[in-house]
Amino acid sequence: MYKKIILLVCLIIGASFFCCLKLYSNSHFPDKTTVQFASWGSESEINILKPLIVQFEKENPNIKIDFMHIPQNYFQKIHLLFASNTAPDVIFINNQYLPIYANAGVLEDLSVYTDEFNTEDFYNKSIEALSWNKKLYAIPRDISTLVIFYNKDIFNKYHVKYPDKSWTFHDFLNICQNLTHYPDIFAISFEEDPLFYLPYLTSNGGGFEHLFIDNSKSKIFEDKNSQSALEFYADLRNRYHVAPRKNESASATMAQMFLQGRLAMHLSGRWLVPKYRQDADFDWDVVEFPKGTKGSIVPLDSSGWAVAKSSKHKKEAIKLIKYLSSKKSSEQFTKSGLIVPARIDVANSYVFIDNQKPKNSKVFLDVIETSIPTKVSVNYREVLDNIKTKTEYIFNTVKPE
Numbered sequence: 001m002y003k004k005i006i007l008l009v010c011l012i013i014g015a016s017f018f019c020c021l022k023l024y025s026n027s028h029f030p031d032k033t034t035v036q037f038a039s040w041g042s043e044s045e046i047n048i049l050k051p052l053i054v055q056f057e058k059e060n061p062n063i064k065i066d067f068m069h070i071p072q073n074y075f076q077k078i079h080l081l082f083a084s085n086t087a088p089d090v091i092f093i094n095n096q097y098l099p100i101y102a103n104a105g106v107l108e109d110l111s112v113y114t115d116e117f118n119t120e121d122f123y124n125k126s127i128e129a130l131s132w133n134k135k136l137y138a139i140p141r142d143i144s145t146l147v148i149f150y151n152k153d154i155f156n157k158y159h160v161k162y163p164d165k166s167w168t169f170h171d172f173l174n175i176c177q178n179l180t181h182y183p184d185i186f187a188i189s190f191e192e193d194p195l196f197y198l199p200y201l202t203s204n205g206g207g208f209e210h211l212f213i214d215n216s217k218s219k220i221f222e223d224k225n226s227q228s229a230l231e232f233y234a235d236l237r238n239r240y241h242v243a244p245r246k247n248e249s250a251s252a253t254m255a256q257m258f259l260q261g262r263l264a265m266h267l268s269g270r271w272l273v274p275k276y277r278q279d280a281d282f283d284w285d286v287v288e289f290p291k292g293t294k295g296s297i298v299p300l301d302s303s304g305w306a307v308a309k310s311s312k313h314k315k316e317a318i319k320l321i322k323y324l325s326s327k328k329s330s331e332q333f334t335k336s337g338l339i340v341p342a343r344i345d346v347a348n349s350y351v352f353i354d355n356q357k358p359k360n361s362k363v364f365l366d367v368i369e370t371s372i373p374t375k376v377s378v379n380y381r382e383v384l385d386n387i388k389t390k391t392e393y394i395f396n397t398v399k400p401e
Contacts, residue, residue, distance in 0.1 A: 032064040035316045038081075039067075039092035040074040044274065048332055056323045063316050082106050082308075089311040090320055093138050094303040095129040096376050101306070102132035103378050108307040108314060111136045116322050126342040129302040129373040138304035139325045140342035141333065144269050145367045146199055146298045148290075149276065149358075152283040154179060154264040165288045165296070165366070169203075169232065172290040176242035179264040188236060189254035189266045190243035192395050194384050196267055197233045198299050202372060203292030204229035208383065209375040229292065230394065239399040246396060270364055273337040277357055286358045288367055300371035302342060340364045 041049065046069055053065045068088055070077050075097050081087045087106065101107045110117065111131075117139055119127050126140035148163070155162055160178050163171070176187035189196070194208070201207050206226030237243040249257060258266040259279050266272075267289070276284060289296045305321040307314060323329060330346040333339050337356065341347045353361050377383070 032062055033313050033316050034064045034066050035090060035313050035320055036066045036068060036088035037090040037092075037320065038070055038078065038088040040070055041092075042071075044336060045338060048336060048338075052324065052329050052332060056320060059323075060316075060319065063319070065320065085310065087308040087310055089308055089313050089317040091306045091308060092141075092303065093130075093306045095301050095374060096380060098130060098137055098306070099132050099376050099378050099380065102135070102137045106309050107137045108309045108311070109135045109137065110139060110307065113318060116318055117325070121327075121344065122342045123344060123347070123368060125300050125368060125371065125373050126302040126304075129300060130304050138306040139321050140302045140304040141325065141330070142270075142303055142339035143342050143368060144271070144301040144303070144340065145364065145371050146196070146267055146269055146289060147286045147363055147367060148288070149258065149266040149268060149272065149284060149286050151258065151261065151264050152285060154185060154261070154282075162285075163287045163290070165363075167287075167290045169290050169292050173236075173240065173242075176236065176265075177240060180240075180242040182241065183248065185262060185264060186244045186248075186257075187242040187264045189258070189263055189268070190233075190237045190245075190249075190395075191254055191267075192388070192391065194387055194391075195299070197230070198374075199267070199289045199297065200229045200233045200292070201226045202297040202299065203289065203294055204232075205292070205294045206230075207372075207375070208387070225293075230391070234394050234397075235399065237395065238397060245398070270340045271338060273358065277337060280357075284357065285360050286363050287360065288363055296367070296370060298367055298371050299374045300368065301374050304342070340368075 037053075039046075039049065050067070053067055057063065057065060078087070078091060082101070082104075091107075093101070098107075119136070122140050123143055126143050127136060130136060130138040130140055150163065152162065158179055158181070160175060163175060167175075179185065179187040191197075198207065204225050206223055206229050237245055244257065244263075252260070252262075254263065254266055255268065255272055255275065257263045259276070261282065289298050305324055307317045307321065311317050325343070327343060327345055330341045330343045331349075331351045334341045334346055334351050341352060346352060347365055352365075
């Protein structure tokens with residue numbers, strides 16, 4: 001009996017101690033705040049991002065990051081999350097979709113967080129690209145522009161001088177004609193997505209901006225500057241035959257044709273650098289887009305991190321974005337060659353301008369000065385769909401050479 005009483009007393013004391021310990025723990029070590037963070041990205045990109053998240057959690061032990069990787073149909077799924085009032089706290093976003101959400105009032109205005117972010121750390125055009133109605137809705141990670149990648153071995157084989165920043169549309173066409181050796185080698189890539197022919201328009205004084213004002217389906221064909229540039233682009237494929245036609249590229253992408261040595265030049269962006277570094281078995285470099293009547297003018301896009309206005313953890317969300325947009329984090333994204341950093345200090349450092357290919361990496365920075373942030377609107381996608389319907393016929397009607 002005595003032993004039972006002693007055991008009961010011990011149990012009571014133990015339970016009391018446990019309860020006190022739990023109360024002490026709850027008061028001194030509160031539960032972690034969970035911040036949901038959504039992003040797209042390739043496997044290599046996510047492999048950069050995840051260690052940064054782990055390090056952030058180590059430095060901020062009271063914050064847990066619930067990372068949502070959405071590799072496909074990203075904005076479709078983000079739409080659904082906003083519609084169901086389950087939007088993530090932090091959303092990786094680009095300037096082409098940002099107006100939809102900013103106009104709907106579902107993004108936090110980051111312009112007011114002047115104590116947290118110094119916008120002077122970033123290229124002004126990236127800030128402009130991620131703003132809507134003069135308010136900043138995302139802190140930029142990168143800048144995206146277009147350059148000409150070129151296969152130096154093909155240039156050498158046919159004794160064609162490498163292009164430089166002074167080349168014009170006229171020079172460009174001459175070089176294309178000297179490099180094309182049908183059916184084995186074409187001079188220049190051809191893609192029907194508006195992104196890849198917009199530089200031809202903007203460099204010739206044209207573009208899409210006016211379409212967002214009146215939402216006309218045919219205005220692009222009435223603008224003389226745009227019309228002549230569009231015709232020049234179509235002629236590369238259909239008249240001069242220096243670019244592959246649909247049946248000649250078949251299922252191969254322009255990047256694949258470039259790697260196969262079937263394209264001498266490829267108009268594209270920084271995102272291809274890691275792939276070309278790894279897979280190209282020839283010497284290659286980059287050069288500015290050729291000059292039209294108005295100079296060499298390519299579109300500029302940007303991606304960055306936004307905060308949902310509905311977030312219940314804005315303080316923690318801002319802390320995460322501040323960490324991801326820091327110099328240290330930007331260097332990690334930049335080392336892979338994947339991005340042109342929006343941070344000026346990183347872009348002008350050895351991390352970006354390194355000894356790897358392309359040798360002329362500074363071109364990616366030089367074109368920023370003359371680039372134009374892509375003019376977008378809430379109906380941007382609708383306008384592009386209308387343009388694609390109109391241009392499909394133009395781009396696929398063969399003309400006599």
